[in-house]
């Protein structure tokens with residue numbers, strides 16, 4: 001049989017023929033794809049005509065079609081449905097890719113053409129998106145080492161290859177460790193306090209792992225979080241918590257210490273060869289924030305009120321412990337459990353009261369309905385689509401005039417072959433008239449009925465926001481489409497969408513009791529709203545601590561980045577993190593920053609974007625959450641524009657002014673209105 005990647009795809013919506021693709025096709029397709037792309041690049045570089053925007057920049061934009069085609073499928077599957085063969089291919093391909101990029105940036109003839117266009121940029125008759133494209137491409141070549149001496153070029157190339165290996169290794173180690181640990185429970189004493197829905201998921205997990213009749217909890221977020229919230233056995237909470245914070249740091253082959261220190265050191269070496277003092281300086285030069293100094297300033301502005309708040313919260317929890325006649329001192333593994341009790345006492349609101357109103361299909365339809373009211377989009381289920389896993393669903397997204405906007409896949413359930421967390425990604429991006437195929441992946445525990453906690457509801461709306469950014473893209477050039485924006489801007493569309501999820505008007509529409517069909521009551525909504533700022537000291541603190549840790553790894557000198565414990569301790573001491581809170585991720589399982597460099601020196605960007613989303617949603621609040629003019633402005637200036645202009649320019653066009661931090665502090669209850 002021929003390799004399906006070498007044939008045109010005939011499926012509706014341009015879906016890949018998943019039923020025909022076998023794992024061995026990937027290696028063959030990647031080999032040919034790299035070769036074809038090399039030939040295309042060479043033809044552009046050696047074109048005897050003088051460089052023009054069309055024969056160089058646009059030609060590069062449209063090169064590598066086969067590479068797009070095969071990587072669009074492969075990297076989605078390796079994330080959401082991996083196996084040993086795919087992991088082995090990933091190792092090889094990531095090294096090939098790094099070589100391929102290095103060769104591209106080392107192509108002097110090509111860089112000369114880009115450089116000459118860059119020199120003439122003021123005099124070229126270019127539209128704003130074309131200017132942006134030229135500037136971005138030129139910068140990516142300079143950052144990729146194109147302007148380096150012949151002596152330094154091979155050094156950077158070798159570093160990139162080694163980094164690609166180490167980052168893949170880091171990620172595979174975390175997956176291995178996450179699958180390895182299991183807390184197996186048998187007796188009612190051990191499971192005391194755990195709600196039925198949580199136990200049902202734990203039974204399924206046990207079945208899947210061959211422990212029939214038992215309950216199994218793991219250190220994946222969706223399993224450990226409810227356990228820490230509800231399990232009354234304090235020693236078991238301590239056990240699973242310790243296993244979690246020990247991930248990637250055990251005495252075995254999956255230990256990540258040496259990989260991560262080598263990553264930090266190589267990144268610094270590379271940044272310095274490229275003329276930056278640190279990896280953080282290097283990364284931030286390409287972000288909306290621009291410098292580490294500005295990031296520190298923002299984090300510090302939020303840290304102070306957050307620290308005050310977390311101390312108050314710790315005191316509340318200690319009081320709760322004493323009130324129950326216990327006399328131990330609050331420990332990190334107590335935080336979720338007593339928070340749940342204080343929450344119940346103060347707001348008379350437990351996850352078990354709430355969850356029946358958040359049946360997964362209803363929440364999903366609620367998100368679709370918000371997109372309909374804001375932007376007129378309709379989501380129609382495509383039943384006959386042939387997809388990569390039985391859990392995946394496909395939706396044909398259409399505009400009010402019936403035009404096809406894109407295909408939207410949802411892949412919501414957790415499985416061992418899927419990496420942790422939640423994300424949006426694309427099988428095909430938008431460019432010109434080609435419409436995108438977008439996927440949302442989550443890790444909800446599969447159960448019947450599948451009821452979501454409020455965090456999971458927020459996650460669903462969050463990924464849906466990224467999805468809309470991909471789906472609604474209207475740009476000319478593929479590298480500017482959808483979520484291809486500066487990294488500290490990419491969370492604006494996702495995080496702003498979370499605000500709609502909990503608006504009373506929206507809740508009344510989708511939050512209906514799974515058994516009775518009754519819409520959620522106003523009383524319960526008021527409680528949810530009141531509880532919204534609850535525990536924000538903790539949430540903000542653990543997040544900011546991880547952000548400071550990320551910066552420390554990427555701006556400290558070599559003598560400080562060789563010892564994991566020392567660097568962590570020094571960073572946390574400096575900010576004064578209380579000892580009952582851990583950073584949201586510790587170094588040995590901090591995948592955002594070590595499993596790839598995309599979020600390195602960039603974990604801060606979630607809260608940077610939150611400044612934008614809180615301030616942006618304020619614009620809707622002022623005029624009505626479905627105000628057509630505000631929705632139109634958000635659509636045309638943000639969602640459709642992708643990376644075709646500078647983020648600050650787009651934001652100002654939408655909001656009419658620069659972003660302000662006050663809405664964020666209010667929203668988190670860190671200052672009172």
Ligand SMILES: [Zn+2]
Nearest residue numbers: 462466491494
């Ligand atoms: Zn996101």
